[in-house]
Amino acid sequence: VTLSKTITDQLVASLSQQSDNPNATLNNALRLLSKWRSVLIQNTLVGQEGTKVLQGPLKGLDFIERSAEGCHIAKLLGCYEQPLQPHIQNALLGQYTKIINIGCAEGYYAVGFARAMPLLTSLAFDTDPNAKNACRQLAEKNEVSDRVTIGGLFSPADFAKYENESALVFCDIEGAEEELLDPDLAPALRKLDIIVESHECLRKGITQKLISRFEATHTIEIIEDNGSRQLDNPPAWFKKLSHLDQLLATWEWRSGPTPWLVMSANSKAAC
Incomplete structure (x- = not known):
């Protein structure tokens, strides 16, 4: 069929x-x-350009032909979650020794970070067995399997393992961030930098709730996304697509607002 x-x-x-x-x-x-x-446009892109990310902070990542969930072509084009990219770039230039990627899906960020930072250990967590398998394959494809560790369910108690690490928490778990990112349950969070996608479209008020939890211990920046994207140097064939097709190629399939919170701990863990 x-x-x-x-x-x-x-x-x-x-x-x-x-x-x-x-x-x-x-x-x-x-x-x-x-x-x-x-x-359909995604299939054309893979046929024309292969599976390497074309631009952005993860440029050169040899990705897969199909994402574990959600949109795919925006990741290959390198414009995925573009408003967040300056903060991704800052993280890549930082002094982190670990990234704790909770909700790693197929490993776009978990493997992307490991590839871009040769001294980094990437800890990837997802409850979906298919996503974990895809992440494992992506790590192998990019020759970083030795620095990408893949796990399942991550609980608030697990943050204690990293309270003395120079680690970045990178979280995208479809609204469950409300239960997971609670410094009363996980005091180690008060000294960890956090980048979290706040699924306001699924849980109204969650963004302000997270801000209230961390505003005393972190400097917080809200990253909104109006959906517009900019491609630095798109392939020649892409420029010939209709305007509608170009828009659909960069559309990320979201049903509503999902702002990001970039939260930098005022007091870092002693490493």
Whole structure:
């Protein structure tokens, strides 16, 4: 069964159902078609350029052909989560010896950091077995398996292991950051730098709740994302795509706001 056939069947099934909210039905249909088109452009990119990230702080990372979850082509183009990239670059230039990547998915950041920082140990955690397997394969592909350790569920108590480390917590766990990032449960967090995606679209008010927890111990910057992207030097064939296709290529499939909090500890761990 082809991708087009699968999408067509899903679209017909959705549109044929009676709905009290036709706007929501059409919105879901639009998202489905947009994802389909994004995947087609992704396949063209992989065919034309291969799987190496084209720009950004992780440029040169030899990625995979398909992400464990969510959008993929924006990662290959190197514009993924672009508003956060200056802070990623700062982290790469920092003195961290470990990154604790909670919600690592296929390892875009976990392996990307390890590749960019030869002295760094990357600790990658995810509860999805497929994601962990993809991360393991990505580490092997980029020859950093010796510095990428992959684990499963990460609990607040686990932060204590790193309270005396020069470590960066990098967290993207679909709203569960509300339970995990609690300095009352994990006092070590008060001295660790944290970059966390706040899933405001899934848990309204979570951003302010996290700020309230850490504003006494950290300097906090909120990184908002308006969805716009800039490609430094896109491939010639990409420039010939329609404007809609170019937009879909950089779209990250988000359903709502997910600001990032970049939180730098005022008092660092003694290393």
